[in-house]
Amino acid sequence: MVELLAPAGDFESLKAAVINGANAVYIGGKEFSARQYAGNFDRQEIIDAVRFSHAYDVKVYVTLNTLLKNEELNDALNYAAFLYESGVDAIIVQDIGFLKLLKEILPEFEVHASTQMSVNNLDGVNHLYSLGVKRVVLARELSLSEIEYICKNTQAEIEVFIHGALCICFSGQCLFSSMIGGRSGNRGRCAQPCRMQYSLEGGEKSYILSPKDLWTIEHIDKLIKAGVKSLKIEGRMKRPEYVATVVSSYRKAIDNGLDEEDKKNIMSIFNRGGFTTAYLFENQGPEMMSYQNPKNWGTALGKVLDKKGKFVIIKLEDKLNLGDGIEIFGTGKGVPVNKIYKNGKEVESANRGDEVKIYFEEAKKGDKIYKTQDIKLIERARESFEGKCIKKVPINGCFKADLEKVVLTIKKDDVEVKVLGEAPQRAISKPTTREKVIESLSKTKDTPFYFEDLEVEMQEGLMIPISQINELRRSAIEKLLDKLQNKKQRVDININFSKNKKEIIPKVAVKTGRIDVARAAIEAGADIVFFGGDRLRINSKDIEGLIQHKEKIAPYFSEIIIEEFDALKQRAKELKSKGFNCALCGNIGFYKALKEIEYDVYLDKGFNIFNSFSVDLFENKAALISYELNIKEIKNLIENTKGNTMITVYGRTKLMVSRYCPIGSSKGYNRETCPNVCNNKIHYLKDRMGEKFPIATDIYCRSHIYNSKKTIVLEHIKDLLSLNSDYWVLEFLDEDAHDVKNIVSAYKDAISRGIKGDFTLSQLAIGILEKNKNDITKGHFYRGVQ
Structure with missing residues (x-):
């Protein structure tokens, strides 16, 4: 049976989800959750959530889907041990180092790979499954056919999002909020820069990166037929009435009971100008x-x-009803409806077609007014999970009493508990009746249960205090909840880091997709050039033009690999046969393919290396450390791993990659109709502060948005050398070959001088800093993220 998985940001929302038909809920704790601005659950609330949900046969998954620093790992593992002990059914994770530790320390705890892991192909799913991950939440960018192909060719359970807010970037690969505001989406603190206004090439401002919410309510049968195991609703930041409305409607869709009123309710509870099926049917243009x-x-x-x-x-x-909320479209200016006048008379409601007078001081003639809160819908939603007739779970009971003992047995499905009471006395005047026992035992209103069947076997003439019967009921139900909670044995946590005391001279690595840049870098002394990457339209693509330098050249495969997977795998085989033995890879699935071809693999940014254990989960020549760690955190990571590491010291950080193209879409095209209006050049998004963010498209029509400023840290060579990272990475996007040669030379020279204790700036370095003085950032080297 397919699972309907619902969000819960607090206990009210959890109750709304459970009562309205969810098969499972996912919640976040106050610790290590990727929705730090949701209400979230403290430890006691998590225990209560498990007990309540399990009473309804609803599973509870807890998100621990943030990237974790070394100093957080012990607390995170102890928290995971608490979740395991508390009966939580599965844990949802992003961090690959944390995944490694979980499978070593809590091997029986079911692990789901978060969509933050950016799994976008079959090999990625299967590789994670081989590492002990039972379920993978696929990237939201996949089409129905791509989802079906994965489902049919894996033993892993597949979960997909079916409703709610969309990230315009592949989840887990977005650094936009982090780099411009210090609030990391990978750490649950996204500031949502995609919901801000931008202009493209100096044109009109609009919310060019803001997608509508996903909805698939008319296509649930297709997803089930494709083999999807779990259908996931997004919305841990949403109110419980939203959860109740959306969950109940999707429950009906799964059970073939959906009607037009349900669709209208979903539209009324929350929408951003309608909905989209996003990439499910290859729909990637302005309509989403x-x-x-x-x-x-x-x-x-x-x-x-x-x-x-x-x-x-x-x-x-x-x-329109009294209590509805209304707003002037697009302004955020709104009021509650406190009075409605129709034909000069005050009324409680008015219908479509009626002309009414309502209070709205800020509105003016011609304004578009929208109803943003439907009070009747809110009331119905609340009634569903806190009214007098909310759904309860049937249990069976058997009460037996004689002069020696009183026994209450209750049973839910195959789970049975017994509670013994004190031996009763003979009644002097008024014996306890069977009817009185049934009446007392049936008072289960403050619990999730009701007695569907209740047997009472009593010896005649007994006097049993009602208080004792009530206590038996309370005790038995509590014992049943205990058993259903499915608590586990506590596990002791012990982390052992591998100390690394080496002192090295870092090598200079260059990332590029252009032949002229690669040649200039090698001429300037680069130790290795990673070539290819995102296959941007602005770049040259033929690595064979560098075959004479193949001992210093490694093919470079990016973090997003979908429809091109098989072609790239075949290309990787060809390059291996021509003597290319190393590769840089950012994609979990393609890593598996490269290892099968027997490449030595360097791990790129797509792996989000945030702690020492992340370096070691995948066999590698060296791993690129996350751009979000500061100097102190990088040093701690490197000192506690024996693996080789890389740090990025130059370049425009890629902030996001999207399967949506703002360039073509802003002109009204989708992927099928666009005549390549990007024109193989860099375009720019301009924000409200005047910052210009370069956009380049690749040959698969994905867009890549880069930071408005370049990371340049030439004046901090002493600090960088103290890290003992094996490679310093320079990333080039739009620099010309002359600049590349100077930049590589400047960093090589700075290393050479620095290891001799000379940290003064060369004239070449001074020239680079001066030329880029209005275009420089230190990234997160000196600030990091929370």
Whole structure:
């Protein structure tokens, strides 16, 4: 049976999800959750959540899906041990080092790979499965056919998102919020820069990176047929009424009971100008975007026909009730509806087509008014999970009493518990009746249960205090909840780091997709050039033009590899036969392919190396450390691993990669209709502060957005050398060959001088800093992320 998986940001939302038909819920704790701005659950609330959910046969998954620093690993593992002990059904993780430790220390704990792991191909799924991951949450960018192919060719369970907010970037690969504001999406603190206004090439401002919410409610049968195990609703930041409404509607869709009213309810509870099926059916153009308003639109109520003092006249396009919330479209200016006048009389509601007068001081003639809160829908949603008739779980009971003992047995499915009471006395005047026992035992209203069947076998003439019967009921139900909670034995945690005391002279590595840059870098003394990467349209693609330097050249495969997987694998085999023995790889699935071809693999940014154990999970020549760690954290990581490491010391950081193209979409094209309007050149997004972010497209029509500033740290060579990283990486995007030669030479010279104790700047370094003085950032080297 397919699983409907619902979000819960707090206990009310969890209750709403469970009561309205979820088969499982996913929640975040106050510790290590990728939604730090949700309410989240403290430890006691997690225990209560498990007990409540398990009573309804609903599973509980806890997200521990953030990247973890060395100093956090012990606490995170102890937290995971607490979750395991508490009966949590599975843990959802992002960090590959943490995954390694989990499988070593808590091998029986079910692990799900978060969508933050950016798994976008079959080999990635299968490789994680081989590492002990039971379920993989696929990247939201995959099409139905791609999902089906993966489902049919893996033993892993596959989970996909079916409803809710979309990230425009491949999850787990976004550094936009982190680099411009210090709030990391990989650490649960995304500032949502994709919901801000930008202009493209100096054109009109719009919410060019803001997608509509996903909905698949009309296509659930297709996803089930494809073999998806779990259908996931996004929304741990949403209110419980949203959870109740969306979960109940999808429950009906799965059970073939959906109607038009359910679709309308979903639209009313939250939408951003409608919905999108995103990439499910290869739909990747402007129709999936919410360019005008990134927030909840609600439903159109009508235009202001006239203004009467502080009141407005509207001809309604939708029903209006007292208590509804209304807003001037796109402004955020709204009011609650406290009075409605129709035909001069005050009314409680009005229908579509009615002309009404309502208070709205800030509105003016011609304004578009939207209903952003439907009070009747909110009331119905709340009633579903806190009303008098909420769903309860049937249990069976058997009460037996004689002069020697009182026994209450209760049973739910195959789970049975017994509770013994004190021996009763003979009644002097009024014996306890069978009816009284049934009445007392049936008072289960503060629990998830009701007695579907209750047997009472009593010896005649007994007097059993009602308080004792009540206590037996409470005790038995508590014991049943204990058993259903499925607590595990506590596990002791002990982490052993591998100390690394080596002192090395770092090698200079260059990342590029251009032949002229590669040649200039080698001429300037680069020790290795990683060539290819994202296969950007602005780059040359033929690595064979560098075959005479093959001892210093390694093919470079990026973090996103989907439809091109088989072709790239074949290309990798050809290059191996021509003598290329090393490769840089950012994709978990393609790593597996490269190892099968017997490459020595360097790990790129896609692996999000955040701690010492992340270096060691995948066999590698060296691993690129995350851009989000500061000097102190990098040093700690390197000192505690025997593996080789790389740090990035120059270049424009790639902030995001998307299967959506803002260049073509802004002109009204989707992937099928676009005549390559990107013109093989770099375009720019301009934000409200005037910063210009380069965008380059690749040959698969994905867009790559880069930081407006370059990371340049030539004046901090002493600090960088103290890290003892094996490679310093220089990334080139739009620099010309002359600049590349100077930059590589400057870093080589700085290393050579630095190891002799000379940390003064050369004239070449001074020239580079001066030329880029208005375009420099230190990245996270001196700030890091929370």
